[in-house]
Amino acid sequence: MAERRSRSDRPDRPDRPQRRQRVDLTRKIAWEVMRAVEEQDAYVNLLLPALLRENAVSGRDAAFTTELTHGTIRRSRTYDAVLDSLAPKGIDAPVRDILRLGTHQLLAMRVPSHAAVATSVDLTRAVIGHRPASFVNAVLRKVAGADLETWLARVAPPYESDPVGHLAVVHAHPRWVVEALQDALGAQADASELTALLEADNAAPQVTLVARPGVTEPDDLAGLEGTAGKWSPYAFTLEGGDPGAIEAVREGRAGVQDEGSQLVAIAAAGIPVEGRDARWLDLCAGPGGKAALLGALGALRGADLVANEVAPHRAELVRSAVRLLDNTEVVVHDGRTLETDEPYDRVVVDAPCTGLGALRRRPEARWRRQPSDLDGLVPLQRALLDHALDLVRVGGVVTYATCSPHLAETRGVVEAVVGAREDVELLDVTAVLPGVPHLDRSAPYAQLWPHLHGTDAMFVAAVRRVR
Numbered sequence: 001m002a003e004r005r006s007r008s009d010r011p012d013r014p015d016r017p018q019r020r021q022r023v024d025l026t027r028k029i030a031w032e033v034m035r036a037v038e039e040q041d042a043y044v045n046l047l048l049p050a051l052l053r054e055n056a057v058s059g060r061d062a063a064f065t066t067e068l069t070h071g072t073i074r075r076s077r078t079y080d081a082v083l084d085s086l087a088p089k090g091i092d093a094p095v096r097d098i099l100r101l102g103t104h105q106l107l108a109m110r111v112p113s114h115a116a117v118a119t120s121v122d123l124t125r126a127v128i129g130h131r132p133a134s135f136v137n138a139v140l141r142k143v144a145g146a147d148l149e150t151w152l153a154r155v156a157p158p159y160e161s162d163p164v165g166h167l168a169v170v171h172a173h174p175r176w177v178v179e180a181l182q183d184a185l186g187a188q189a190d191a192s193e194l195t196a197l198l199e200a201d202n203a204a205p206q207v208t209l210v211a212r213p214g215v216t217e218p219d220d221l222a223g224l225e226g227t228a229g230k231w232s233p234y235a236f237t238l239e240g241g242d243p244g245a246i247e248a249v250r251e252g253r254a255g256v257q258d259e260g261s262q263l264v265a266i267a268a269a270g271i272p273v274e275g276r277d278a279r280w281l282d283l284c285a286g287p288g289g290k291a292a293l294l295g296a297l298g299a300l301r302g303a304d305l306v307a308n309e310v311a312p313h314r315a316e317l318v319r320s321a322v323r324l325l326d327n328t329e330v331v332v333h334d335g336r337t338l339e340t341d342e343p344y345d346r347v348v349v350d351a352p353c354t355g356l357g358a359l360r361r362r363p364e365a366r367w368r369r370q371p372s373d374l375d376g377l378v379p380l381q382r383a384l385l386d387h388a389l390d391l392v393r394v395g396g397v398v399t400y401a402t403c404s405p406h407l408a409e410t411r412g413v414v415e416a417v418v419g420a421r422e423d424v425e426l427l428d429v430t431a432v433l434p435g436v437p438h439l440d441r442s443a444p445y446a447q448l449w450p451h452l453h454g455t456d457a458m459f460v461a462a463v464r465r466v467r
């Protein structure tokens, strides 16, 4: 006689269709994004909007899904500390992602406990199967038993014995990133400043537009709700809404660009060169935000820009960004070996970097980046800066920038390259950023910060070729 299998013995399978209808689409999309981040190295900023469009999720539901996905991924390792304390025998990755999502709703989103738990259980049944549903239910009920502060006090190491470990759990950053940011802030920064920076990384940035000079029309941004930039005359920060719906953005007269990135382009165009100022080069241009502003500024002054990018698909993005500029040519080369018959007057090296200065924009980046990434990036950054100095004429200037404050990628690169050459001198780049507060004006470099400037943590240095 065939043995009757109990419910729990049945092989796990997704739930029946009529049950699946109960699954909340917003949470299912968030879970799918998390799985793709883990299994396929997906980028949240590309995948999530595509899934929202595909599933016709818009308005408040899209905003909820975005906050749920971004917030959960940003704080995922903190939530893991809570979950691991409740399930020390281990949690399968797909179930863990459901638990992380439920934990974010319970501890950070003010979703009522019963809704956070019930939707997580439904999601488990629909996408994994019946068996883990009761486990999810039990764990999340325990999570709901305390608030975030209480949980952090339970699971984070004490600040007194392990300050970095404490900050890493409480503010959801890997230890090595906490240490790197502490080093970059410098000895004069106290714990409260580091905390402010870590928390700034956990807040979604507002969308800032750049109105490209010379190509913007007077009423392009009229009627939009927002505020003018603090330091860039071209910046406009939106109250909300979809920038892709703005005609000037769609047509390339304006673009989405952090005010910090605008300041890099403004500094690169503003640092004085001796003599001719007509041939400009952007050595690492993709996807083209700075090239579009530099090209526009160059056009107003009769300069031409060559925008170089090594990756062909990114060079296409540059072509699109600069399509309204007659003075800008896009080329595809390795910037370490690019040749020219005629040296340039200005060169910008916006180097590939860890992106530790833009963590607030990319929820998964902090967990994906590894300290070993620097082993490849730093030599590349040095080679690009060194070659840029070969490509600029005597009296011309190279501006070096990163969207990372990590000292190895910033001062470390500039000092190594400048120190090894006898034909260059470091310039004071802060002199062309007047009015920008919180810059260490005793140093020749500019370092912007999310918690102080509301921008990405862009680093800028300028080097002149003197012989």
Ligand SMILES: C[S@@+](CC[C@H](N)C(=O)[O-])C[C@H]1O[C@@H](n2cnc3c(N)ncnc32)[C@H](O)[C@@H]1O
Binding pocket: 261, 283, 284, 285, 286, 287, 288, 289, 290, 291, 308, 309, 310, 311, 314, 333, 334, 335, 336, 350, 351, 352, 353, 403
């Ligand atoms: C930080 S991004 C530049 C951002 C860009 N300036 C902007 O504002 O949109 C660095 C770029 O350098 C490119 N890159 C990496 N290695 C390169 C190389 N060897 N030569 C030229 N470009 C390179 C990357 O593909 C990437 O597009």
